[in-house]
Amino acid sequence: MARKRTLLTLLQDFRAEIGASGNPAHNSSVREAHVRILQRTQELLWESTNWPHLRVRRYANLQAGERYYDTPEDMPIERVERIDVRDGDEWCRLHYGISNGDYSTFDSFKDERSWPVERWQIYEDEMVEFWPIPASNTEEGSGDGTIRFTGIRALKPLVKDTDRADLDDRLIVLHAAAEHLASRGDAKAPLIAKAADKRLRSLTSNMSKIKQFSLFGAGRQSERREPHIPRIHYRDRETQ
Numbered sequence: 001m002a003r004k005r006t007l008l009t010l011l012q013d014f015r016a017e018i019g020a021s022g023n024p025a026h027n028s029s030v031r032e033a034h035v036r037i038l039q040r041t042q043e044l045l046w047e048s049t050n051w052p053h054l055r056v057r058r059y060a061n062l063q064a065g066e067r068y069y070d071t072p073e074d075m076p077i078e079r080v081e082r083i084d085v086r087d088g089d090e091w092c093r094l095h096y097g098i099s100n101g102d103y104s105t106f107d108s109f110k111d112e113r114s115w116p117v118e119r120w121q122i123y124e125d126e127m128v129e130f131w132p133i134p135a136s137n138t139e140e141g142s143g144d145g146t147i148r149f150t151g152i153r154a155l156k157p158l159v160k161d162t163d164r165a166d167l168d169d170r171l172i173v174l175h176a177a178a179e180h181l182a183s184r185g186d187a188k189a190p191l192i193a194k195a196a197d198k199r200l201r202s203l204t205s206n207m208s209k210i211k212q213f214s215l216f217g218a219g220r221q222s223e224r225r226e227p228h229i230p231r232i233h234y235r236d237r238e239t240q
Contacts, residue, residue, distance in 0.1 A: 003228045004054070005169035008161035010038050013169065017177035017192060036129075039158050041176040046155050052207055054166060055081075060147045061138035062117065062130070070173055072179045079152040083128070086146040095119045098131045106132035116145060119197055171199050214217050 011034055015022060016225075020030075027034065046054075058072035071077050084091040098108075098121050104114045113135035123129040130147075138145035155166050165172055174196035181189035 003166065003168055003235050004164045006161060007038070007163045007165070010165060010169055010173055011035070011161075011195050014038060014176055014180075015171045017173060018180050018186075035159070037176045037180060038165075038172055041179065042155060042158060042165060042172050045171060045175065046152075049204060049207070050081075050152060050165065052066055054152045057151065058149045058151045060136040062145045062147060064134055064137050065111065065113065067133050067202065068123050068127050068129050068145070071128060073150055074153045075151045076120060076154055077126050077128070079231070080128075080149055080153075081151045084148045084149070084150070085116050086143050088144060091118070091148060094130075097121050102131055117147075122215070166204060168199070171196070172205060174199055190207050200232065 011027075012022060014034060014037070015027060017132070020190065021029060026030075026213060048082060056075065058075055059070070060069060071080060085095045086092075087095060098119050102119060107112050108129075108131060111133060114132040115135045116136055117130040119131045120128050121131075134145065136145060138147075157163055158165055174192055177194035178189055178196050181192055
């Protein structure tokens, strides 16, 4: 019972739970359906919880005059938990949300720039907007102006027999088996579902001992920037 079990192992355990033959040759016609059940189950479990072992940090550089930025490829925008900017020797958390009042101070629509950036918000698709528009590039060497994304990374592919699951194997198998058995009206479904819920409670209970970030889409709150050495803001208009 652990993470990083191969898809082949998950398939074997899943078939044992639903009472199917353990011989791969006997299941060749339903392999794709069984794989999809396991994939969907892991995806739903991934969406439901902030899994600490999947929390990662990714970095990006600011570009002078650039207002919009892509989020990291392996961090869906809804799983971004926080964004920080390196200001001198410290990492400072950015507020979420850009108001009309902010644009009155430094109007991004008029290409008014300043440093460092202080706020962010979703722009569209997998992009974010930073405010104010950075007046400088991230500095090579010192890293001043580096952006740090913190969040839950996307699941790795679970398609080939040798691919490994990101979540607990028993958690995936029990939930998948409960769904499959329930769809067939099998009397064992409630028992398997109970075991699946118990496994999830056990794992999340252990996780509760670890300090959690607030999930991006659930109760995000603005916070004061962490203390740092004051920097002088200035207004910079692009020469027309």
